[in-house]
Amino acid sequence: FDGLVLTSDALPPLQGWETVSLRSGTIFTLTAPLDVTDAGLLSIDSDSQLFVELGARLTGNLSNAGRIITGNNRFEMSGNYSAGSDLLLTVSPASLSSGGLDIGGDVTGTTTVTFGSDGTEAPLQPESILVISAPNDNRGTAGNFTSTSGDLVRLNGSALPWLFNQHADNNWYLTAAVLPEVGGLAILSDISRSDMREATHLLFDRLSAVR
Numbered sequence: 126f127d128g129l130v131l132t133s134d135a136l137p138p139l140q141g142w143e144t145v146s147l148r149s150g151t152i153f154t155l156t157a158p159l160d161v162t163d164a165g166l167l168s169i170d171s172d173s174q175l176f177v178e179l180g181a182r183l184t185g186n187l188s189n190a191g192r193i194i195t196g197n198n199r200f201e202m203s204g205n206y207s208a209g210s211d212l213l214l215t216v217s218p219a220s221l222s223s224g225g226l227d228i229g230g231d232v233t234g235t236t237t238v239t240f241g242s243d244g245t246e247a248p249l250q251p252e253s254i255l256v257i258s259a260p261n262d263n264r265g266t267a268g269n270f271t272s273t274s275g276d277l278v279r280l281n282g283s284a285l286p287w288l289f290n291q292h293a294d295n296n297w298y299l300t301a302a303v304l305p306e307v308g309g310l311a312i313l314s315d316i317s318r319s320d321m322r323e324a325t326h327l328l329f330d331r332l333s334a335v336r
Contacts, residue, residue, distance in 0.1 A: 126151045133157050147173035154178060161185035163204060189236065195224040205230035212238045216299065218283040219245030221254050223299065228259040232268030239273045244282035247301060251285065257297035270297050277302060
């Protein structure tokens with residue numbers, strides 16, 4: 126596809142293809158499974174974008190030199206993922222869920238992740254949020270996902286900063302970076318939930334002011 130704007134539901138069933146290439150500013154919205162065979166490839170050049178909707182799935186490998194936008198959807202692929210590119214997704218702190226990628230094979234190259242938020246607040250003692258699933262990633266090959274904002278990710282609506290990194294299970298998570306002062310608030314049973322949330326916001330406002 127060369128310089129086109131199109132959606133998969135406007136095309137014949139995309140099954141059994143060996144290669145699908147998005148080139149020269151193509152904007153492709155995937156709304157259904159795309160089958161490029163197990164050894165096949167979906168490639169996105171540096172000028173093109175892939176929008177992922179509910180129901181999208183890839184059988185095959187993905188080479189992303191452009192931009193993937195998943196929103197709050199998750200994009201499953203059976204094969205390897207290689208990149209030097211961008212990924213935009215949306216996180217819901219309240220439900221501890223995120224859009225992202227579910228990769229069946231290896232991860233190579235570096236993808237820069239831009240985190241959006243649905244504006245909800247995380248629980249007072251939040252667990253980690255899965256962003257990238259890659260249980261079969263080979264740590265011996267150079268592959269990584271990094272945040273556009275550096276080590277700490279700030280989500281709109283959430284008072285807590287979040288760390289984004291790869292864990293021992295090979296998946297990448299957002300993990301709430303709760304400072305000791307914030308953790309101590311949780312043991313004060315006479316403070317209401319709303320008061321605690323307000324105090325947490327105030328704490329981070331003050332920390333930002335002294336930077």
